[in-house]
Amino acid sequence: MTLTTTTMARLLGASALALSLAAGAAHAGKADDTLNVAFAAEPEPLDSYKIAGRQGLILARHIYDGLLYKDLNTGEFLPALAESYEYVEPLVMEFKLREGVKFHNGADFTADDVVTTFDMVTDPEYGTRYAIYVDWIDSVEKIDDYTVRINMSKPFAGALEMLADALPIYPHEFFAENGSEGITRTPIGTGPYKLVSQEPGVRYELEKFEDYYPEGPKAGASIGKIVVRTIPELNTQYAELMSGNLDWIWRIPPDQASRLESRVQVISAPIMRIAYVGFAPLALDAESPIAKQEVRQALIHAVNREAITKAFGGAGSEVLNTPCNPAQFGCEQDVTAYEYDPEKARQMLADAGYADGFEMEMVFAAMPRPVAEAVAADLAKVGVTLILNEQQYAAGVGQWRAKELPAFFSNWGSYGIGDAAFILSNFFGGGADDLIQDPQLAEWLTTADTASDREVRAENYSMAVKEIVDQAYWMPMYNFNVNYGLSPDLSFTPYPDEFARWWEASWK
Known part of the structure; x- marks a missing residue:
């Protein structure tokens, strides 16, 4: 044999x-x-x-530290290499550095290490992998041996997230002499x-x-x-x-x-990555049934997301009601919940003029086919025929941005960052992936993304999240788990x- x-x-x-x-x-x-x-x-x-x-x-x-550290249990930013920080101007952050810190090679940590590190990694020739990590930094000034200022090139609400371990500090003499090759060696x-x-x-x-x-x-x-x-x-x-x-x-x-x-x-x-179905009211010249709020709401009521989550999400996954991860700052949870109710879904479709249902294409990418098939099976029970079109992620996004499809089933990981800035504005802030183009949403999100006051940020994210949920612009599915x-x-x-x-x- x-x-x-x-x-x-x-x-x-x-x-x-x-x-x-x-x-x-x-x-x-x-x-x-x-x-x-x-x-x-x-x-x-x-x-x-x-x-x-x-x-x-x-x-x-485990090897490096940043200026700050985020406690995910509380959402607070704690002192690390910096003992404290403040915004001395809207686009200027000043950090008081901790004294007495040693590098693993015995060198003392000072402001020179911060300045050299950021000067080098913000240079386009350095090749920092994700521009979003550093493109908000214009320059870094040494005020004295234990005080530095970061001059921002633009308002960026994710600045503290980046400074909390995503932007570690390297020893200036070694790094300046040996660069990236030396620090990896x-x-x-x-x-x-x-x-x-x-x-x-x-x-x-x-x-x-x-x-x-x-x-x-x-x-x-x-x-x-x-x-x-x-x-x-x-x-x-x-x-x-x-x-x-x-x-x-x-x-x-x-x-x-x-x-x-x-x-x-x-x-x-659970982890930051979430599964979602995005609806596109502006797709197909805004003539798809998806253009109607009642239809979008009916589709969410028609899908048994609880059963799908239990079957495919894993033990650590939960049904989501928001277009963001509950672990993220700004992801308001006091929102409308669309319970599984196929009878209500049928009535809402009838009231919207679709008593006999309709046919709709849904592209899905980076999601298992059985999950998409489960969504289709639930919608079929209320008269909606879902045509499943599996694509590679890049191709699916291309069709989405071209407004060629009314629904897109995929997932988003927010770079693993616990802040709603890394998901909401991408899909509802007026950019290429925003097929809503609601000026009020974009205004709220811009304010939240650029404010240095966390209360202002939370208030504006809250208004945006509630509006997205009430309008049923997304059908959130579940958070992924490991x-x-x-x-x-x-x-x-x-x-x-x-x-x-x-x-x-x-x-x-």
Whole structure:
């Protein structure tokens, strides 16, 4: 008999799992105070300004610090390398820096490090991966050794989000001399762990930095060493986790998570990414049924989002009522909720002139077909025939922007950032993806996106979110979640930004 590659892989995976169970749990991580971690994808070189994937950024956030730190439990921005900050002018932020902080190479942290870092990474030739991270910075001034000013090129409500770990500070002498290549070859930061060895993309060893400043937001790390390996084969990860050779893995598929949970700790936690169906009243010359508010509201009532979320979203997912993630600042939750009510949906369609239903195309991209089919099946029950058109994301967005389709089913991750500025304005602020073009919405969002006063921001986001929901411009579906596999000995708390904070982890 000839075995296919798939069959062989399954047999090998099963064998690996059987061997791990026979071996028993050694719990070597706790025994030698080493947190053993596996990623399926290779971490990118450890220059935060050029990393796109979570793997590299997680490592970087243990090695480097930013001026501020965001507490996701409270939404507050806490002091980190900066003890305090204030807006001295609408576009000028002044930071008082913390004294006594050391880099991993023994250098003292001063204003020179902030100025050199930002001067270099804002230069277009540096190649910072995401322009949105730095294009709001015009210049940085050193006032004295422990005071700097950031002059903004434009109002940007996400400035504090960026300064909270997304823009780490590098040692100025080393960075100026060696640039990005040097910082990836020898990552040097002020974070709670220092890198002691790396085989790029394969293996990384970090040790607790004993000179980490005690007032820092990441202070108090209890685990002495972290070893991170790239293990592409998930069955190998599962086997090593159950045998005690690994203590932490993530992004476990739901079916595998249910099999593992009797052997190890499995935690399902929500993340920033959300699924949604966007409606386009202006599409097809505004002659689609979607142009009517009552029709949009009826479609939401017709879809059993609770059942779809339970079937496809995972244990950590919840039905959403807003066009943003509840974990994001500004994502108002006191809004109209559209309960599943097919009878009401039928009546609303009849009142809108569609008693016999209608046919409508929905393009979907970056979403599983079974989820789109479930939406179509529910709409069919109220007389709406949904023509499903699966596209690559770029092609789907192209049709959306060309106003060629009335509905687009996809997802949005907000760059993993807990602020509504990174989702609402993209779809309702008057840009290319806005097929509503409501001037009042755009005004509210512009005010919220550019104000430095968080109360003003929250008030304007609240008005915008409530209007979007009342007009049923979107059908929010659910938030995505991630499954983590943990050693029974490990205490670990996941967060919705999907950045593992191992400095908070501890052994039981």
